[in-house]
Amino acid sequence: MVWDTSASPTASGAAAAAAGRCTAVLRQTEWMTAVAFSPDGHTLASGSVAKELRIWDVAACEAEHAAAVGGSGGTAAIVLSAAAAHTADVTCVAVSPDGGLLATASEDKTVIVWQVGGGDAGLRWRATLEGHFKCVTGVAWAPPGPPGAPPRLASVSDDLTVRIWELLPATPSALALMPNGDNGNNGNNGNGGGGGGGGGTTRRASSGGAPALLARCVATLVGHTDRIRGVAWSPDTAGGGALASGAEDNHVRLWDARSGTCTATLWGHSNYVTCVSYSPADGGSSVTSAAQDHTIRVWDTASHKCVRTLQGHDHYVNALSYSPCGGLLASASCDKSVRLWDHDTGMCVAVLRGHTDTVNSIAFAPLEDEAAGGGGRGAGRGG
Secondary structure, three states: OEEEOOOOOOOOHHHHHHOOEEEEOOOOOOOEEEEEEOOOOOEEEEEEOOOEEEEEEHHHHHHHHHHHHHOOOOOOOOEEEEEEOOOOOEEEEEEOOOOOEEEEEEOOOEEEEEEEEOOOOEEEEEEEEEOOOOOEEEEEEOOOOOOOOOOEEEEEEOOOEEEEEEEEEOOHHHHHOOHHHOOOOOOOOOOOOOOOOOOOEEEEOEEOOEEOEEEEEEEEEEOOOOOEEEEEEOOOOOOOOEEEEEEOOOOEEEEEOOOOEEEEEEOOOOOOEEEEEEOHHHOOOEEEEEEOOOEEEEEEOOOOOEEEEEEOOOOOEEEEEEOOOOOEEEEEEOOOEEEEEEOOOOOEEEEEEOOOOOEEEEEEEOOOOHHHOOOOEEEEEEO
16 A cells, blocks of 8 residues: 655644545555565565565556546556566565665575666566575665765575675676685675675676676674564665664664674564664664564664654554655554654654555655655555
């Protein structure tokens, strides 16, 4: 479901009534597991238990919904592209900051990187990242680095590791980084916290013998003692210097991604931590986590203390997403609802209902006017 959340947290009357309006319902025969908007908000990527990746035309979806509600019939095609992405369920979908690449994670133990865009919004396979030996539960792109720096992403897995990957163009110099000219990884050693490289590979597409993309695992972060469920990069460092992970050991870990060091362990949740997210509003000075204890916690990344606990859901909280300016936090839950929270006060400003089963994924669409105080659009994935 796509929702209009454009009223500000302090809105009242008609404006408040308009907030939380469902503008589209995306349907397919298999259960959707993950959603992510493109940076321009025009398309929405979804993964599913059908092992499939789909790219949806958001405007067409909204037009179809409006036509259905108004009884005026169908509209243009709403699925721009679809691909058989994996050999098992897709668990996570993440779009790169520039929108040019998309990563999918899966129960088949891999991450696949796709190129997106073009007039037909087509999907082109670029690399398969192999190294995890159990289900990959999450993937996240690092903030853009300095000019010329390779894109980086982090993946987390039931194998209790966080892996940091770099994507390189298939040039002779990039090939030289691979051991024996192979497509594996010669990763950098990490310091403390179990950080280190090695063990990561990528299978590469060829065009005239030239591989499309090379990927190498530059660090493997070890420290969690149970399955890792979520990962997020701090927005404070270009190229990704700090990140957070949450796991079924009930805690959140903060990491220095460059050295591989665990810089803090945040304790407070009484059940599995399902996801973590940073607000763009405060430059990485806080990180937010959600858990199966029905709560959301906001942590100060300097003091490592919980500064706020958000309560309202009456079942597991499965996913979090911040609006582009960071003023609103959306949470998705097994109680079939999406809640919107004011980041500064922790107040719940809206409850979005309409899903008929668990909501496991949530994403905000970027809007140019969102920074003025509105929430923009959000998409929730439910059964």
